Amino acid sequence: MITISGIGKTVGATPLLSNVSMEFPAGKILGVIGPSGNGKTTLLLCISGLLPFDRGSITIGVTSITAEESSLRSEKIWQFRRQSGIVFQHLHLFPHLTVLGNITEAPVHVSGKPKAVAEKEALALLEKLGIGQHRNKYPEELSGGEQQRVAILRAIAMNPEVLLLDEPTSALDPIRSGDVRNLLQDFAATGHTVVIVSHSVRFLRGFADYLAFMGKSELIEMNRTQQLLENPQDERTREFLHHSEMN
Amino acid sequence: MITISGIGKTVGATPLLSNVSMEFPAGKILGVIGPSGNGKTTLLLCISGLLPFDRGSITIGVTSITAEESSLRSEKIWQFRRQSGIVFQHLHLFPHLTVLGNITEAPVHVSGKPKAVAEKEALALLEKLGIGQHRNKYPEELSGGEQQRVAILRAIAMNPEVLLLDEPTSALDPIRSGDVRNLLQDFAATGHTVVIVSHSVRFLRGFADYLAFMGKSELIEMNRTQQLLENPQDERTREFLHHSEMN
Amino acid sequence: MLLALQSLAAYGSPTLRWGADPSGGAPYVYADPANPQTYTGFDYEFAEALARQMRMNAEFVPTDWESIVASLNRREFDVIINGFEPTEDRAREMLFSKPYYLFRLQLTVRKDNNLISSLQDCKTSGKSVGTLVNCAASRLLENGGYIVKGYQDPVGAYQDLELGRVDAVLMDVAAEMFYARRNPSLKPAGKPFHTGAYVVGIRKSDSLLASRINTAIDSLADNGTTERIFRKWQLWDDEQLKLRTKGAETYDMTSRTFNWTEGLIKLLKAAAVTVFLAFGAMIIAVILGIPLALGQSKGGRITRTLCTVYIEFFRGTPVLVQLLFLYFGLPVVGITLPGWLTAIVGLGLNYAAYESQVYRTAFQAVPERQWQVAYSLGMRPFKAFRRIIFPQAFRIALPPMTNDFVALFKDTSTAFAIAVWELATAYRELANATQSYLGIGLIVCLYYLAMSLPLAHYAHRLERKLQRKSTGILTSGTEQ
Amino acid sequence: MLLALQSLAAYGSPTLRWGADPSGGAPYVYADPANPQTYTGFDYEFAEALARQMRMNAEFVPTDWESIVASLNRREFDVIINGFEPTEDRAREMLFSKPYYLFRLQLTVRKDNNLISSLQDCKTSGKSVGTLVNCAASRLLENGGYIVKGYQDPVGAYQDLELGRVDAVLMDVAAEMFYARRNPSLKPAGKPFHTGAYVVGIRKSDSLLASRINTAIDSLADNGTTERIFRKWQLWDDEQLKLRTKGAETYDMTSRTFNWTEGLIKLLKAAAVTVFLAFGAMIIAVILGIPLALGQSKGGRITRTLCTVYIEFFRGTPVLVQLLFLYFGLPVVGITLPGWLTAIVGLGLNYAAYESQVYRTAFQAVPERQWQVAYSLGMRPFKAFRRIIFPQAFRIALPPMTNDFVALFKDTSTAFAIAVWELATAYRELANATQSYLGIGLIVCLYYLAMSLPLAHYAHRLERKLQRKSTGILTSGTEQ
Numbered sequence A, B: 001m002i003t004i005s006g007i008g009k010t011v012g013a014t015p016l017l018s019n020v021s022m023e024f025p026a027g028k029i030l031g032v033i034g035p036s037g038n039g040k041t042t043l044l045l046c047i048s049g050l051l052p053f054d055r056g057s058i059t060i061g062v063t064s065i066t067a068e069e070s071s072l073r074s075e076k077i078w079q080f081r082r083q084s085g086i087v088f089q090h091l092h093l094f095p096h097l098t099v100l101g102n103i104t105e106a107p108v109h110v111s112g113k114p115k116a117v118a119e120k121e122a123l124a125l126l127e128k129l130g131i132g133q134h135r136n137k138y139p140e141e142l143s144g145g146e147q148q149r150v151a152i153l154r155a156i157a158m159n160p161e162v163l164l165l166d167e168p169t170s171a172l173d174p175i176r177s178g179d180v181r182n183l184l185q186d187f188a189a190t191g192h193t194v195v196i197v198s199h200s201v202r203f204l205r206g207f208a209d210y211l212a213f214m215g216k217s218e219l220i221e222m223n224r225t226q227q228l229l230e231n232p233q234d235e236r237t238r239e240f241l242h243h244s245e246m247n
Numbered sequence C, D: 001m002l003l004a005l006q007s008l009a010a011y012g013s014p015t016l017r018w019g020a021d022p023s024g025g026a027p028y029v030y031a032d033p034a035n036p037q038t039y040t041g042f043d044y045e046f047a048e049a050l051a052r053q054m055r056m057n058a059e060f061v062p063t064d065w066e067s068i069v070a071s072l073n074r075r076e077f078d079v080i081i082n083g084f085e086p087t088e089d090r091a092r093e094m095l096f097s098k099p100y101y102l103f104r105l106q107l108t109v110r111k112d113n114n115l116i117s118s119l120q121d122c123k124t125s126g127k128s129v130g131t132l133v134n135c136a137a138s139r140l141l142e143n144g145g146y147i148v149k150g151y152q153d154p155v156g157a158y159q160d161l162e163l164g165r166v167d168a169v170l171m172d173v174a175a176e177m178f179y180a181r182r183n184p185s186l187k188p189a190g191k192p193f194h195t196g197a198y199v200v201g202i203r204k205s206d207s208l209l210a211s212r213i214n215t216a217i218d219s220l221a222d223n224g225t226t227e228r229i230f231r232k233w234q235l236w237d238d239e240q241l242k243l244r245t246k247g248a249e250t251y252d253m254t255s256r257t258f259n260w261t262e263g264l265i266k267l268l269k270a271a272a273v274t275v276f277l278a279f280g281a282m283i284i285a286v287i288l289g290i291p292l293a294l295g296q297s298k299g300g301r302i303t304r305t306l307c308t309v310y311i312e313f314f315r316g317t318p319v320l321v322q323l324l325f326l327y328f329g330l331p332v333v334g335i336t337l338p339g340w341l342t343a344i345v346g347l348g349l350n351y352a353a354y355e356s357q358v359y360r361t362a363f364q365a366v367p368e369r370q371w372q373v374a375y376s377l378g379m380r381p382f383k384a385f386r387r388i389i390f391p392q393a394f395r396i397a398l399p400p401m402t403n404d405f406v407a408l409f410k411d412t413s414t415a416f417a418i419a420v421w422e423l424a425t426a427y428r429e430l431a432n433a434t435q436s437y438l439g440i441g442l443i444v445c446l447y448y449l450a451m452s453l454p455l456a457h458y459a460h461r462l463e464r465k466l467q468r469k470s471t472g473i474l475t476s477g478t479e480q
């Protein structure tokens, strides 16, 4: 269960998030959609515990942080951060490590997994996404889509309770993004919660269990995917979905 | 008229491009599609004159460079580079300049446009893509989709003969990507050539005049959009298009 | 424990260890010119007489005037007999005997000076008065608001008076008699005045010794020994008759001042030279470093080699040698630069090698793609560098550059080798002159800090400003 | 041409330009403590008297002792008057006047030392003897095969004697009188011995000037001026009577035949010391720099302030002063480190301040997002730093660190001040001994290069290796 209660975040005079509240069960996939610049990435960062927010609180399972705690270096925030993994929009791979190194770094050096085990697991994942042959390359020697898949695997390899993804298939062709979809569905099926920001309503349809639509810095509505797509309550949602169908 | 004759590029033992040849008229829009990691970005960089290649030659209008010339710092390569503008997959905005600075930098300091004029033009473009209010922000203060639009405008502002775009709408919602489409169509209508790499066949349909399908490091086929989509010649093209419809 | 034993030994034993500074000069205690291994002076003779009166052997312990009270209390000797005046601040730390001599002060002027006939004249006409530091005279003058110039020894004071650097000198009659009376170009102005006393200085804990000494002083005065000694040194006058009738009620409190003002000004001038050299050299280094860095990282084979040779040579050999080479070597080929210019050029060439390496890292820390974007927008390398790469690299180069600049302030000290007079040279001179290595050293450090701190501060502010203007690769990040 | 004219002018004009190093200290030539703008000392007074005798004006040209002969030959001044001793190697390059003073050497030991009563005792019991570099005493000791420790100035030598860092000090009586005689914890051992002479140094081409000076020296001796001057400085003794009776044959001219093989080996040993000091100091600096950098950029208010104070203090004040402070200051609180350890610790503390700034830039050049990614993967700050940030930052820090390391090789030369014998000290000794500043200088430069080149080469290779392992922010970029 993830509970977000009235969180707000302002930079300068610009509100990035205003009073966003939502709640959804663990083990499900939540899709976040909405126009560019409306705070989707900001929301994801807040949930991950990496970005301090100004108001409200976030609860994942039994751990919760308040706005005050989010900006302190307390033991609590480290515990909170540990629950979730994140795939950044701009990936931010470790440039000094190979593909394999990027994926096994945390399992080996944080969880203390034996290196051989971690590498075997990583390799299986790499093969699943079709980039096994690139395992010894450095990030800058990869194409955009290949980098994106490495970033997804790096987060999944730590087996976080909650996986947050920011447009994880933007650089992938339809076949590969299908692979990623399957992988994430399997991951959710084992009881993990997945939150995924995407511009492609097509990608989320029949994949996400819930959909949330972000307006300018606020949550307009959230519902089961089917219901939101077929019966949007807000005018802005309707217009956005209409355009999605068109293009 | 852009003519690519048998260019090849190998890194280590891996061929990134093998004997790619194509030809298409100026003032048209060429879409490049193909699975991830197949050399689309590499091809674009070669056309821009920024990446030296090993074999073949590329001709834009009356200027052409050969494989040898592509790796030399000759006057010719500078002239060749000047003809085209490029929007990188990873954007690479100038972090030390504001949005307006990013867009006006080259017009003012390369073309010698008066600053006021350049800024007025830039502002008009920014408004067209809905990010006029962000004009004085620095790149890191923008959302992913906002950054992407700035990168597109930075290239367009130099009014290059050939505009090369590497997945320019991957971070844009459907409404904004429609705006970009219109902008590029207008740009092509004034006699400029546009080459655009995209994973979204939907985006290119009814927008690109030609489509090229890249297989593993080679050009599989190229044709008018209508014809390629409706009547693909190669099995691989057919399979790729099939998946695109599905997802 | 050990010290206490020593002290007891000094009592019981027939030895009176007395301290004085023989470099203070005649006529107090000084090395006998006729026989430099031995000492003479009225204090020397008085000490001998005093010890004999107390049935002890006198042992002279030469010491340093500056720290004479500290040495007494460290038990390096038992008493001070050195033209020593009782003052209130000293009284807090020690005991005084009765006076054994009453001195007076005498004003001296140049022979041709008819304007000054009393100390008051100096004040009304704003004339400067020289005297020794830390004595009754200096205290008197300072309290009176005179223009005072302090000297370490009487010779210097009277010399300056002759040279017109001061207009008058006020000194104990004893010193005046010895150093000025016979000088044909000087004359006394007015009569001696302001009676003061020479006493024996004793440790606070030695009150027993003090009373024994007082008894002995009385006996010496009574039996005429005191008169005989001071008559021999031509220092006897009627004033001394009071010794037997009165005590020594007039105590002056004196405060010690070294001629710090002038020393500090000298250092300040030297510091200005140092700043000048450092700025000149840094300008050369900062500018020359850029082509070196670009040449080494982006140039062709030959350029690259040349730049590397330059860098490794200038970085790898001592700047001192480079300066000497420029200074003594260049004249051979007909180029004779003045020392300061040689220093600026030499240090500049040297630091350019360092700066080039700083730049190279900074340039390389800017993603190569930024060059490509610039090229794709039609920029040539030079413009791409100036407009796109440099602004991003500068932020990274700034702290190491600050490092180098601060180091350069101190490296200017190598210029002493080519006879450029700067802060480090001035330090050595003054420290040697005053023997106050620590004191002057600390002051020189403050001067260096006064150069480097504003620089570091400004650099830090600039760094923050650039950071706020966010060069991206340095994105603060916590704000999204 | 110009130089020739200047020299002619020096003859015709009534000015005698004489050179001396005022930092050599009292009592030769030194800044007057009472009036630091002017100079004093017996050489100063003698030079004035000499010039007056020759009906010329004396003009004092402050210069550096190490290169005083070279400066003479560069015509920066006309004569050297600086307690200058005639030696055979100097004789090849210049003329000497008759002696104007005959000095002797005095051995000094600690008061409690009853084992050493002559120089011979030092040899038999293997005790170390301190003296000034490049003087009669140092040559005597070196030729005699003593364990010698060379100092730049007498103060340091006697201070080390007090602290027990050397067992005896051999010095001219002039210096001994001034610096050691008054020190209660030291005492002379044995009688003065080994008569040497102070002469005026003159250019080889100026034989006319030489004979005029000889005449003047004779006159000054005859008319008692010499005696008056040296009496005033308490340096007159019966030895000086020989000046009038005999010629200049009375003094011992110390000579050293220079053996190149031995010299090179000596330099090699010194270079090894330098490398040792540099590596030791760099290890301290490299390690200590990390907490300083992190403290300054990520610590709380207090940590930040403390780190900044440390950095600005150690960076802003001269390392020489820091070394002196550690060497002479620490014993006050009971910690007496040997010289080499003081040098390593002092240089290490100093360079840590510089390294911290290098690291700080490097850390900040790694995008903040990399920290965030590491945190999101469950890393705590320390692990994130060690595994993610440091490897990326190291590549950026490497060239400035190489800079600092190379600079450190040469900064070890400051250790001479605390009497650590390293390459720069060896250079000065040998260059002085041979007067071959250029030749030995070039050799020493080669030694320095032989240290810095391998270092630079290895650093460059490491840099490339890291670059190939591509730290991303440094992506080479031309390959896609």
Ligand SMILES: Nc1ncnc2c1ncn2[C@@H]1O[C@H](COP(=O)(O)OP(=O)(O)OP(=O)(O)O)[C@@H](O)[C@H]1O
Pocket: A011, A014, A016, A035, A036, A037, A038, A039, A040, A041, A042, A043, A089, B134, B140, B141, B142, B143, B144, B145, B146, B171, C479, C480
């Ligand atoms: N540091 C900042 N200073 C000012 N404004 C900021 C800053 N960071 C983000 N913003 C603004 O906050 C808004 C929301 O940003 P966010 O990245 O969350 O949007 P998004 O929904 O992820 O958009 P996209 O789909 O384009 O990635 C944007 O308009 C952006 O310009």
Ligand SMILES: Nc1ncnc2c1ncn2[C@@H]1O[C@H](COP(=O)(O)OP(=O)(O)OP(=O)(O)O)[C@@H](O)[C@H]1O
Pocket: A134, A140, A141, A142, A143, A144, A145, A146, A171, B011, B012, B014, B016, B035, B036, B037, B038, B039, B040, B041, B042, B043, B089, D479, D480
């Ligand atoms: N420096 C390099 N060294 C080795 N292989 C490289 C290097 N650069 C790129 N490649 C490989 O070349 C192939 C083509 O890369 P390119 O970026 O052109 O693909 P792309 O078609 O743009 O893919 P995407 O759609 O994922 O962006 C990829 O498999 C990539 O791994």
Ligand SMILES: [Mg+2]
Pocket: A040, A041, A042, A089, A166, B143, B144, B145
């Ligand atoms: Mg976003």
Ligand SMILES: [Mg+2]
Pocket: A143, A144, A145, B040, B041, B042, B089, B166
């Ligand atoms: Mg690509």
